[in-house]
Amino acid sequence: MTAPELRVSIQSDDFDTASEIAVLTQGRADIGAIVTFSGICRNEGGRLKALELEHYPGMAETEISRIAHQAAKRWPLTHLTIIHRYGMIRPGENIVLVVAASTHREAAFDAAAFLMDFLKTRAPFWKREHLKDGSEGDWVEAHEKDETSASRWSD
Amino acid sequence: MTAPELRVSIQSDDFDTASEIAVLTQGRADIGAIVTFSGICRNEGGRLKALELEHYPGMAETEISRIAHQAAKRWPLTHLTIIHRYGMIRPGENIVLVVAASTHREAAFDAAAFLMDFLKTRAPFWKREHLKDGSEGDWVEAHEKDETSASRWSD
């Protein structure tokens, strides 16, 4: 199986999901299935002004690339894109994007879900809330169930 | 749980995945996760000129809406879009799009995968190949494994 094209970007700027998909399909006719996951900042019932994402520069790239390579080894993918933002992110804005392309839909679905489970539990990012009333909110707590989701992929 | 916004379209025209996603996120800040599935016509190693999709008008809409409502009952979704094309579709063009939006990623992933499994096995569409050499190819055969995929959702 040929190695998929891989694109990993850790950036503060917003990105355009549409053009990330377009880039992938342009001039190719061997891709049968594309699954995308977009993680978007919620307003949490209106009380949130922004999420601040702190990250560990250097390790974030390394760790996400490592996860991407694991997915590429496990499923027959033609392309994999992972973009993760850091810095201040307002409600409605993108936080993370995963695009998995394959000839078959199961591989694209599984790879995208796998990547998200591992981004949640292994990528060195931490979210803190900034509230509408101007106060600095708490650090978001990790969820036990994210660990459980990630553990389902071990075989 | 509130019923999700639902959009089902059976059409011969191509569609724009990007604007389908954009429509959904515009002016909303309660969506945390969007999963999209795009099914794209492959060229099958270069031998395919086009896929012709025959469908059963009337039943296609009814059956896809039924599947969409099942997904909406089963997972907490804020939005669901299903577009399925019919007619002549060339390699690289879209065949089908599913967009599932939710506050949580598991619901969005599962709903999108569920919808695709049931579109494959329950939506009244039939693919026939048209070959590059000008000849009319065969009707595409149904895969046993699509039935198996669909059966994993029965509980």
Place this chain on the structure above:
Amino acid sequence: MKLVYFAWVRERIGKAEEEIALPDNVGTVGELLAWLKGRGDGYEAALRHADAIRVAIDHQHVEHRASLAGASEIALFPPMTGG
């Protein structure tokens, strides 16, 4: 009663739809398939492996044991290959 055919079922039978009057002893989908099969070579070719044929009554998938009572449009087609 209206019968509609799709994909290779339509091609083998040689028409997309027809109106038929059912004999009294045809009460289920399975009986309909068996009866249709005897109507000529095209029907015979289309319905040779009747088990594989999918049927919808008024736009709803049904099993072969389903009753035809009250049906106004019955569709016969191969396993679906959309998505």
Place this chain on the structure above:
Amino acid sequence: MKLVYFAWVRERIGKAEEEIALPDNVGTVGELLAWLKGRGDGYEAALRHADAIRVAIDHQHVEHRASLAGASEIALFPPMTGG
């Protein structure tokens, strides 16, 4: 050896990074956490529940039983909440 801190570990310790010289009897990640905890109130607050602290050596996640031998950058942080 360089130590780097993130999120509330960074805030409680009151700095983002520091250079330290390890005592000879600190050979594993677990021993490092225990030793750091005794260095003052900020460290004590950050490392009170040491089991919950995640550690990376030179950009790789490691367990608390891992050896520090050869490490040049050690990172301490809470469970991750990206994605």
